[in-house]
């Protein structure tokens with residue numbers, strides 16, 4: 389099993405390229421199932437989750453090929469099996485995003501329930517409730533959601549849907565389903581994440597009629613059919629935020645090419661309050677840090693966009709543990725997203741948790757150790773802590789990291805980090 393060996397203590401300097409967003413690419417690969425015409429996605433990141441999604445759609449009979457430059461061409465004209473089996477869904481929750489498009493285009497779909505994951509229980513009841521409101525009949529049997537349209541119907545019908553909570557993939561599934569439904573769908577309490585907006589823009593390029601994306605009310609007028617398109621995946625704000633925290637914690641200076649500062653307001657505000665200089669510049673984001681010892685630890689609560697993202701909580705904590713003072717971090721989205729804490733303690737951090745709250749007291753130094761990654765962003769936080777710690781840190785189980793970071797160690801090496809992949 390691959391591990392990362394980090395020799396800490398070097399400030400990061402230079403330029404790094406931000407890849408396309410995992411959380412936009414995954415729904416957009418599923419959006420290509422809505423049409424029989426070819427779809428081209430540009431700027432698709434090289435991630436294990438993307439490989440899994442390609443496997444999932446190929447398994448349905450879809451032709452999908454990717455080139456080295458990040459272009460993926462999808463042709464779902466021969467899609468023969470509208471099914472997502474457990475073996476593929478279990479490794480990636482986002483597989484549930486196949487449900488809405490398959491049901492909308494073929495009137496039937498069988499998709500494994502994703503189950504929980506390390507960070508929480510992660511039910512999909514809101515996806516099911518929304519599709520039922522659009523007329524789908526869905527039963528859950530043997531761990532599968534078996535969905536179809538009632539006899540005599542060929543299309544979903546538009547509906548007004550208010551989800552019980554803001555759900556990102558729930559909004560995306562219902563948005564995709566609604567594009568081919570009969571009549572108008574209104575999604576209330578919709579997620580406003582930039583990845584939802586990017587997906588809506590792709591769907592519009594395919595001929596969908598959508599208004600209000602980027603707000604909490606999205607209106608969709610269903611159309612008879614969608615056509616092919618070429619769409620560029622938006623830059624990954626979480627990857628960019630991760631590099632910002634890494635540069636801030638190590639005390640360096642960097643330009644993040646293609647980084648979208650306008651998608652990272654909550655994180656950038658906290659970095660500035662901590663004492664780093666962060667500026668949007670032409671084509672990216674520039675950061676300059678006086679070093680963790682000169683930064684002030686920052687408290688925050690994770691919330692839906694545009695609030696502080698839960699997907700940045702662990703990485704910002706890695707900065708807080710070596711900053712000055714005490715900070716309180718509250719995780720409000722997932723019930724089990726502090727698993728990096730015990731591993732950070734092994735490097736010398738001082739953190740106390742009580743339910744959804746973590747209190748962090750900055751320390752002057754961390755010392756390298758072997759630590760175990762438990763989930764995607766926890767892995768990233770351990771890498772950042774390793775970059776700061778003295779001596780060697782080995783981050784084990786980095787298959788979690790490979791799910792969602794495109795060549796992370798190569799990019800960090802490009803910024804001067806001493807990091808290598810070992811067996």
Ligand SMILES: CC(=O)N[C@H]1[C@@H](OP(=O)(O)OP(=O)(O)OC[C@H]2O[C@@H](n3ccc(=O)[nH]c3=O)[C@H](O)[C@@H]2O)O[C@H](CO)[C@@H](O)[C@@H]1O
Nearest residue numbers: 411482510511512513514515553554555556557558699721
């Ligand atoms: C592939 C993808 O885009 N993943 C992102 C997406 O996950 P994902 O879309 O799975 O997360 P949601 O926004 O759906 O989850 C938000 C909260 O709602 C709950 N919930 C959600 C749906 C549902 O049917 N029932 C229910 O109870 C969840 O358990 C969670 O507590 O948004 C999360 C929150 O920003 C991010 O951390 C993930 O990186």
Ligand SMILES: C=C(OP(=O)(O)O)C(=O)O
Nearest residue numbers: 411481482699764765792
């Ligand atoms: C939790 C995440 O992803 P997923 O929803 O794919 O598990 C993440 O990207 O941090």
